[in-house]
Amino acid sequence: MEFNNLLLETGEGIATLTxxxxxxxxxxxxxxxxxxxxxxxxxxxxxxxxxxxxTGAGDKAFVAGADIAAMQGFDALAAxxxxxLGHEVFNLIEKLPQPVIAAVNGFALGGGCELAMAxxxxxxxxxxxxxxxxxxxxVIPGFGGTLRLARLVGKGRAKELILTGDLIDAQEARRIGxxxxxxxSGDLLEGARKMAQKIASKGQVAVRLGKEAIDNGLEMDQDxxxxxxxxxxxxxxxxxxxxxxxxxxxxxxxxxxxGR
Ligand code: CAA
Numbered sequence: 001m002e003f004n005n006l007l008l009e010t011g012e013g014i015a016t017l018t019x020x021x022x023x024x025x026x027x028x029x030x031x032x033x034x035x036x037x038x039x040x041x042x043x044x045x046x047x048x049x050x051x052x053x054x055t056g057a058g059d060k061a062f063v064a065g066a067d068i069a070a071m072q073g074f075d076a077l078a079a080x081x082x083x084x085l086g087h088e089v090f091n092l093i094e095k096l097p098q099p100v101i102a103a104v105n106g107f108a109l110g111g112g113c114e115l116a117m118a119x120x121x122x123x124x125x126x127x128x129x130x131x132x133x134x135x136x137x138x139v140i141p142g143f144g145g146t147l148r149l150a151r152l153v154g155k156g157r158a159k160e161l162i163l164t165g166d167l168i169d170a171q172e173a174r175r176i177g178x179x180x181x182x183x184x185s186g187d188l189l190e191g192a193r194k195m196a197q198k199i200a201s202k203g204q205v206a207v208r209l210g211k212e213a214i215d216n217g218l219e220m221d222q223d224x225x226x227x228x229x230x231x232x233x234x235x236x237x238x239x240x241x242x243x244x245x246x247x248x249x250x251x252x253x254x255x256x257x258x259g260r
Contacts, residue, residue: 005032006039007057013050013200014193015043020057025064028111028143030085032067037089044096050204050259051196052096054119055103055189056112062104062128063112068137079142086111086143090118094215097208099199103192104128105185109167114141117148120211122178123192124170125185130178131167151218153177203241204259 007018017039019026028036043049056062066086074082093100093115102108102119108130116122116130124130132145140146141162150158153176161168170182183191199207209232217225236242241257248255 003035003039005029006035008039010049012197013048014053014196015046015049015051016053016055016189016193017043018055018057019063022056022058022060024067024069025061025107026056026058026112027064027067028086028115029067029070030082033085033089037085037092040089040092040096043098044092049098050200050207052098052100053103053189053192053196054093054100054115055105055192059105059127059185061107061112062102063109063115064107065110065112065133066143083142086114090115090144093118097211099207099211101192101196103188104130104170104179105188110134110141110145111143114143114145114148117152117178118144121180121195122173123188123195124173124179124182125188126170126182127185128170128173128179128182129167130170130173131165132162133165133167135163135165149178201257203236203239203245203255203257205239205241206236206245209236 005019005021007020009016019032021027021032043052071079071082099121100119102116102122104116104122104124106125106127106129108116108128110132113130113132132141132149134141146158146162149161157176170179173179174182181191213229213232217228220228240260244257245255
């Protein structure tokens, strides 16, 4: 796949996707969003891809937001269409069967913070800065920030960030649960790769069902979520990987998973 604003590398079951508009701090314009859609749709149906790492080009920004120059002249309907496109792309990422790790290498602001939040796991370099500074521009988050930030860090903290527009550093983002780990900036991609390799070495049906159980279960009441988890747990026992995983444990050897 060839893109104007993305770089894609694949190998050993891992796809590393880099948003590549460093001159605009990797800001998301319509073309970049459409390319992300196309790229993730391809990865979704690629059986060779077990984990995706998403990062930004350069050492300054993951993504500094939706592209302000592109949005400046929007009327209300164009803005709504742009926001709908963002939601479509970020929902595709969130619902991807494979886990997606965001390696946040600098500014993750506005649409960039929203993009990181659509990923399953966020690793941040020490230099990362997070925020939803849309109020400084006279707008609100439009790519899912009001929903995902409140779900990740709670209503009070989400309101503080969205209503003040303040930026927070990587350690504060970790403290409030917005990121999973903070790594030295030079080790960020390697750290993301190690985590991706670890996930890729497990039974892939279980990995995907675990992701599904958490994401869908969170939208249900506890009784339904429990029944749903039990269904997916049962489904694991229809796989060769469950037989292999449990036999390998009892035979005190490493499991050789086949992803089925
Ligand atoms: N859109 C378009 N271009 C952007 C951009 C953005 N979101 N962020 C940065 N750039 C561009 C700058 O215009 C600049 O371009 P030129 O060199 O052509 O002037 C280049 O990237 C470098 O940026 P700065 O010179 O501003 O770099 P800095 O180090 O001084 O500041 C920064 C870095 C604090 C991230 C600053 O660029 C900034 O505040 N950017 C905007 C962040 C923002 O408001 N994001 C939210 C956007 S709205 C949104 O995302 C809505 C939504 O939810 C859908």
